Amino acid sequence: MKPGKVYLVGAGPGDPGLITVRGLHCLAQADLVLYDGLVNPLLLAHTHAHAERTNRCKSPGGASLNQHEINERLISAAREGKTVVRLKGGDPFVFGRGGEEAAALAGAEIPFEVVPGVTAAVAASAYAGISLTHRDQASAVAFVTGHEDPHKAGSLLDYGVLAVFPGTLVFYMGLHRLPAIAAALIAAGKPEDTPAAVISRGTTPAQKTATGTLAELPRLAADAGLHAPSMIIIGDCIRQRDTIGWFEKKPLFGQRVLIARPLAQSSSVVSRLLELGAQPVVAPVIEILPPLEWSTVDPVLARLREYDWIAFTSVNGVRFLFDRLWETGGDARRLGRAKLAAIGDGTAQALAEIRLQADLIPESFRAEALAAALAPQVAGKRVLWARASRGRDVLPAQLRAAGAQLDEIVVYRHIDVDHFEPETAAALEAGEVDWICLSSPSIARSVNRLLTPAARARLGSPIRIASISPVTTAAARECGLPIDAEASIYTWDGLLDALMSNASAPRAL
Secondary structure, eight states: OOOOEEEEEEOBSSOGGGSOHHHHHHHHHOSEEEEOTTSOGGGGGGOOSEEEEOOSSOOTTOOOOOHHHHHHHHHHHHHTTOEEEEEESBOTTSSSSHHHHHHHHHHTTOOEEEEOOOOHHHHHHHHTTOOSOBTTTBSOEEEEESSOOTTSSSOOOOHHHHHTOSSEEEEESOGGGHHHHHHHHHHTTOOTTOEEEEEESTTSTTOEEEEEETTTHHHHHHHTTOOSSEEEEESGGGGGHHHHOOGGGSTTTTOEEEEOSOGGGOHHHHHHHHHTTOEEEEOOSEEEEOOSOOTTTHHHHTTGGGOSEEEEOSHHHHHHHHHHHHHTTOOGGGGTTOEEEESSHHHHHHHHTTTOOOSBOOSSOSHHHHHHHHGGGOTTOEEEEEEESSOOOHHHHHHHHTTOEEEEEEEEEEEEOOSOOHHHHHHHHTTOOSEEEEOSHHHHHHHHHHOOHHHHTTBTTTBEEEESSHHHHHHHHHTTOOOSEEOSSSSHHHHHHHHHHHTTSOOOO
């Protein structure tokens, strides 16, 4: 069998937006993705490949793999003819052991390619407001390992040379050795009052930065409770942070926000949360699936031109109806004279993406408002509603009362998920989530169903709940869920605006 190809791809240090365009292209083409423990799993949304996590250290519920085992996995998969992406945190060739993996592939005569990534030193320092070089402060920068191979006979680091290096020192993976590193530099002649910083979990919403002098940095890092992965930076460039720091000033910086929807249905929300500095926690409580069979839908799609209006109350309704129309050989010409009604801007945007204009959007994005806006126009008219397998019956009741000849077709199903993923459940029970976002009454009821007593005890403080609309709020309160914020515009943008307005407000007790 002709061997496949392995791509050693740098994923960047944490923010999923820092992967390169080439890296995304490789993910899209992959049959298998082996990703390391520092890679943001949100990047897996860009691939349909089977993905395996390759921890070098044993993680809860997972196994550990040593470097030899990782090399062998890459080789064996490629020999099966697969296109393999080895997705690595930061850059593969900067303290990433990518050179070892490339050498193993070359020795096995496996074709490979290296896709560079944004290395942690460059990205974490920028996100902390620290420019590693500066015309007035540093004309050189040195990347140094803080964790040498423990099996080497001796150190390759000369702290005497590092102490007089005329620029910025950056130590990777050295948090646990910070006291020894600081002491060695000072003993070699580095002034105790040299500005220094430790950046923990850089470029992520969990980023924390401790700054001070070289002598006091070990104590400051310990007091701040910093965790790996981390970056130690030493030099006059640290002084810039108070002036040019930007990432930690984002409106939702550090907030962990639970989105109770499938990732495929919430990618735009995840992107917006990342822009605001929040950490998305994607924890679907329902699955969105096509109908078990299309026998009741296809005949209706064949005669769409008979309808005067087609009403859409969700993005999913738009996508599933028009996907099925295309699959059965139809396209927009099938619509004939039909006008299109959308419950809100998001649904209208889904229509716009397939080059269709919504003829009606109510001022208030809820079923009652859509029914009220349609009612004067549908008496004696044929109306089609593309709906989910379950939901409120406000729209059909009011349209039929207005004299519409209404047909309903179920173009997608809601299936309840029976549990949160273990990591999400543990975070909720520990109070490590700041917000739970409820985007519909069914989502509210599903979240309530899945919350454990330990997680429920955390509601109000520290976990707060935000609702997208009054209808959703009512459903949540019927379940006994407290609501701390409600969107004034009933869209995801409105919901995130509500989070920003309430992010610094006192939490309910």
